[in-house]
Amino acid sequence: MTASAARRARLREALEGAGLDALVVSHLPNVRYLTGYVGSNAVAVIGRAVDRVVTDARYTVSAREQVDDEVAVTIGPGDLTGDLAAAVAAIAPSGRVGLEAAHLSMARGAQITARIAELDPGVTVTSAVGLVEGLRLIKDDQEIAAIARAADMVDTALAAVLEAGIVGRSERAVAFALQTRLFEIGAEGPSFEIIVAGGPNGAKPHAVPGPRVIGEGELVVIDLGAIADGYCSDMTRTIPTGPLPARLARAYEVCAQAQAAALAAVRPGIGCAALDGVARELITAAGLGKAFGHGLGHGVGLEIHEAPRVAREGTDTLRPGMVVTIEPGIYLEGLGGVRIEDLVVVTDDGGRVLSHSPKASISSATV
Amino acid sequence: MTASAARRARLREALEGAGLDALVVSHLPNVRYLTGYVGSNAVAVIGRAVDRVVTDARYTVSAREQVDDEVAVTIGPGDLTGDLAAAVAAIAPSGRVGLEAAHLSMARGAQITARIAELDPGVTVTSAVGLVEGLRLIKDDQEIAAIARAADMVDTALAAVLEAGIVGRSERAVAFALQTRLFEIGAEGPSFEIIVAGGPNGAKPHAVPGPRVIGEGELVVIDLGAIADGYCSDMTRTIPTGPLPARLARAYEVCAQAQAAALAAVRPGIGCAALDGVARELITAAGLGKAFGHGLGHGVGLEIHEAPRVAREGTDTLRPGMVVTIEPGIYLEGLGGVRIEDLVVVTDDGGRVLSHSPKASISSATV
Numbered sequence: 001m002t003a004s005a006a007r008r009a010r011l012r013e014a015l016e017g018a019g020l021d022a023l024v025v026s027h028l029p030n031v032r033y034l035t036g037y038v039g040s041n042a043v044a045v046i047g048r049a050v051d052r053v054v055t056d057a058r059y060t061v062s063a064r065e066q067v068d069d070e071v072a073v074t075i076g077p078g079d080l081t082g083d084l085a086a087a088v089a090a091i092a093p094s095g096r097v098g099l100e101a102a103h104l105s106m107a108r109g110a111q112i113t114a115r116i117a118e119l120d121p122g123v124t125v126t127s128a129v130g131l132v133e134g135l136r137l138i139k140d141d142q143e144i145a146a147i148a149r150a151a152d153m154v155d156t157a158l159a160a161v162l163e164a165g166i167v168g169r170s171e172r173a174v175a176f177a178l179q180t181r182l183f184e185i186g187a188e189g190p191s192f193e194i195i196v197a198g199g200p201n202g203a204k205p206h207a208v209p210g211p212r213v214i215g216e217g218e219l220v221v222i223d224l225g226a227i228a229d230g231y232c233s234d235m236t237r238t239i240p241t242g243p244l245p246a247r248l249a250r251a252y253e254v255c256a257q258a259q260a261a262a263l264a265a266v267r268p269g270i271g272c273a274a275l276d277g278v279a280r281e282l283i284t285a286a287g288l289g290k291a292f293g294h295g296l297g298h299g300v301g302l303e304i305h306e307a308p309r310v311a312r313e314g315t316d317t318l319r320p321g322m323v324v325t326i327e328p329g330i331y332l333e334g335l336g337g338v339r340i341e342d343l344v345v346v347t348d349d350g351g352r353v354l355s356h357s358p359k360a361s362i363s364s365a366t367v
Numbered sequence: 368m369t370a371s372a373a374r375r376a377r378l379r380e381a382l383e384g385a386g387l388d389a390l391v392v393s394h395l396p397n398v399r400y401l402t403g404y405v406g407s408n409a410v411a412v413i414g415r416a417v418d419r420v421v422t423d424a425r426y427t428v429s430a431r432e433q434v435d436d437e438v439a440v441t442i443g444p445g446d447l448t449g450d451l452a453a454a455v456a457a458i459a460p461s462g463r464v465g466l467e468a469a470h471l472s473m474a475r476g477a478q479i480t481a482r483i484a485e486l487d488p489g490v491t492v493t494s495a496v497g498l499v500e501g502l503r504l505i506k507d508d509q510e511i512a513a514i515a516r517a518a519d520m521v522d523t524a525l526a527a528v529l530e531a532g533i534v535g536r537s538e539r540a541v542a543f544a545l546q547t548r549l550f551e552i553g554a555e556g557p558s559f560e561i562i563v564a565g566g567p568n569g570a571k572p573h574a575v576p577g578p579r580v581i582g583e584g585e586l587v588v589i590d591l592g593a594i595a596d597g598y599c600s601d602m603t604r605t606i607p608t609g610p611l612p613a614r615l616a617r618a619y620e621v622c623a624q625a626q627a628a629a630l631a632a633v634r635p636g637i638g639c640a641a642l643d644g645v646a647r648e649l650i651t652a653a654g655l656g657k658a659f660g661h662g663l664g665h666g667v668g669l670e671i672h673e674a675p676r677v678a679r680e681g682t683d684t685l686r687p688g689m690v691v692t693i694e695p696g697i698y699l700e701g702l703g704g705v706r707i708e709d710l711v712v713v714t715d716d717g718g719r720v721l722s723h724s725p726k727a728s729i730s731s732a733t734v
Contacts, residue, residue, distance in 0.1 A: 038575070039573060040573065056660075056661070057572075057660030057661060058571070058572040058573045058660065058661055059571070059573060060571075060660070060700075061570055061571045061700060062571045062573065062574065062575075077680070099473065101472060101473035101474040101477070102472050102473075102474040102475070103472055104472060104473055105468060105469050105470055105471060105472060105473070106466065106468035106469075106471055106472070106473050106476045106494055107468040107469040107494065107496055108469075109473045110468070110494075127473055127474065127477075129474050176550050176551075179550070180547060180550075183543050183546070183547075184543075189560075193556075203428055204425075204426075204427075204428045204429045205424075205425040206406060206407065206425045206426060206429065207429065208405070208429075293423075293424030293425065293427065294423070294424060294425055313444070333427075333428060
């Protein structure tokens, strides 16, 4: 059984549990996960008696190459609604069909619902949320291996660029050098727009690398990820470029301690909100709670941000096979920022860190 | 008045026409177009008496820098629903609010609708489609200048890479070289994953560049775009690498003629379906109609694919200020493919082509 066949079998169990005869899978990472399809326009219908991908003529050849043999491929016009509705109606003449309500637009959902009703008024269409994402939460060995490869690429690229030196170069030049390295070592791409943010720009967690030249005695936040075999990695290091103002040095120290404590707390059974709390309480106790304005982390896989959400609002509990980031940050407007992020796979008794780039020691930051 | 203030004024007119007091703008390119916000998580509420962007704490600093002074910025938690609903309820205590149904997921739409009803049962929430896209159809001079810059970048990058020679290099290496050039000359990025597809791979309109080495006597489809100031360009050239098999040479010739005819037909007042027909009839008359499986083109702007749709199903009519691609293709499975694409801005009396890379002459392809 191929990996995606096993995933479809698990989805069928989940569908049965949800009282559904079929699911219209419109979120592309979910389509890829379940069928192998890699492209920009497809919908899958997976159910009791159906395994089908509907895509358009641009993908006639590649879809046939990519998609599991057990999955039928229909080529429709660019707007897939018609063929999709026919596929649904054909398989569930009086059944219940779920739409991926978290990913399907209101307009498209209404269109599909109307078409299905036209073709077969006996079919009930209902909203379904998180069915495939629930499966994707737990990565299999093949997926973890891909994520680990993507994490290794980031380690390699960052080491090369730091080795060449970053002081005196613009943020944009450093980001470009990182990206070029990633491609050179075989990444399919960066998994998001690389962040290089020095000095005051570091106070913007999602800064866009600009013309600012990196100076001495500042913190430089470098956040990057790679894609390998469709899977993402994500890592942040904050580089002190020399002796720091006391407030920045302290922020670095507090962030590093919080990150280490949260990493050490990763294990099956801990709640995502509790894990966020491990880091947040340390940062808050240091009087910097307000400067940590985002969640501790997020799942990583076919998407750079996926379940589980590791934050105060997180409701999941860690289980073996989950892959999450641990990335507390402290942002001091006008002065600078620090974020330290590792990618961790939850194991049977703890966590295995997939990102191996060295971290600046706290003492080196405070020198 | 800034460009985005003028756009918001035009949106207010459109809202009045649609009987709406406010629009919840959730599609990020629309948020950028109307407010200046550039980031990954924001919703704007624009209406009779409101100009507001709701984003999260990662963008506290950058949103304030980017967004028009007249637009208020609220920082909410990562899930913006709560703050958003409050903004809507505050401005339209008994009015009609539109949601961007083409871009808002069913689940999020239901959530927002429920929150608004909780806060203010007097507000009517309704689906709205294409209001901002309708404005974006017609580009202003500043937008056209950005698209032209992005088109120039593609011309420059392609010329450099072709100059270095492509025979004997892998598709992936050529794509990587193109991308590197784009960044070197200041592109914010490629506007989509660059396509380099030689030999039989050219028969896949959206092929992913692979390890296949480009040989002599084949057609190589190179489709790439750049981003400049947030605006996209898009261009395809098909390169004959030497004398071609007769079927391929003929496909090239037919495609080139169809493309030239369609380019010449670009003018205000022509229907998008009729324009598609100009190319399609020529290709069909040559017996290759079935090998042209996609539409003739699409609008380009903040998004690489936007309105109008230039296809058999296209319902728009060209107007001055629209920017569209003209890109017929002929795909012969197992043998190869050809696509020739230019980017054209519709002027008062015709079209101005923004992409200037030379095209292989038909005679050179048939040598």
